[in-house]
Amino acid sequence: MSVAAPQDLLDRKFDVCFTHADIDGNGFFEWEDVLALATRIADCLGEPKDSPKGQKLFQTFTDFWTYVQAKMDVDNDGKVSPEEWRNGLRNAFAKDPEAYKAGFRPLAEATFKVCDRDGDGSLEQSEFAKFHEAFGCKSANSELAFQKLDSDGDGELTVDELLSAWEEYYTSNDPNARGNWLYGDVWDETVVVGSKIIR
Ligand SMILES: [Ca+2]
Ligand SMILES: [Ca+2]
Ligand SMILES: [Ca+2]
Ligand SMILES: [Ca+2]
Structure with missing residues (x-):
């Protein structure tokens, strides 16, 4: 399977995100990956799966998968290839703010609510680092990323x-x-x- 070179920054970001989403590294995004990612988020942050926040997390990930199957899996084989992922994220969300709000933002909301352990509406760096850990970010840039995103420098996002x-x-x-x-x-x-270096 070959993947075309990224056309622009969005492609590159989608590719990076695919590496987070394809938890088992088999080169496809599938239901098993969705479940594994939600489980890892809950486990990394110490959120019980049957708590209100935990249940919301799994529900939004399940809804997201329904959305992904409808909008991204164009050849309908039950799995999302890197190309389908790129095209799907671009056409279903980047180009359509309303669909983004309905189909993708809830996933982020549920995820960050789990990361915000004390529920005060913000994350400190240790919680943000666990968010990165849950998404399998191998980068050493987690702390730098926190500083870049913390525009007012108050130590919280x-x-x-x-x-x-x-x-x-x-x-x-x-x-x-x-x-x-x-x-x-x-x-x-x-x-x-998968096993292929595309950039
Ligand atoms: Ca996979
Ligand atoms: Ca497919
Ligand atoms: Ca907090
Ligand atoms: Ca801040």
């Missing part, structure tokens, strides 16, 4: 700030957008999809 960063990450081609730092690893040298 509000959930609102994080939601803006998430939106910028997935919808903006601006190389200076702060949201590019969401996962800290967009500027890493290589991006590996």
Whole structure:
């Protein structure tokens, strides 16, 4: 399976994100990956799966998968290839703010609510580091990413700030957008999809 070279910054960000989403590294995004990612988020942050926040997390990930199957899995084989992922994220969300709000933002909201352990509406650096751990970010840039996103330098990221960063990450081609730092690893040298280095 070959993957075309990224056309722009969005492609590159989608590719990086695919490496987070394809938890078992088999080169496809599937239901098993969705479940594994939600489980890892809950486990990393110490959120019980049957708590209200935990249940909301699994529900939004389940809804997201329904959305992904409808909008991204164009050949209908039950799995999302890196190309389908790129095209799907671009067409379903980046180009359609309403669909983004309905289909993708809830995933970010549920995730950050789990990361915000004390429920005060913001994440400190240790919680943000666990968010990165849950998404399998291998980058050493987690702390730098936190500083980049913390524009007022008060040592906390509000959930609102994080939601803006998430939106910028997935919808903006601006190389200076702060949201590019969401996962800290967009500027890493290589991006590996499955076993193939595509950049
Ligand atoms: Ca997979
Ligand atoms: Ca497919
Ligand atoms: Ca907090
Ligand atoms: Ca701040």
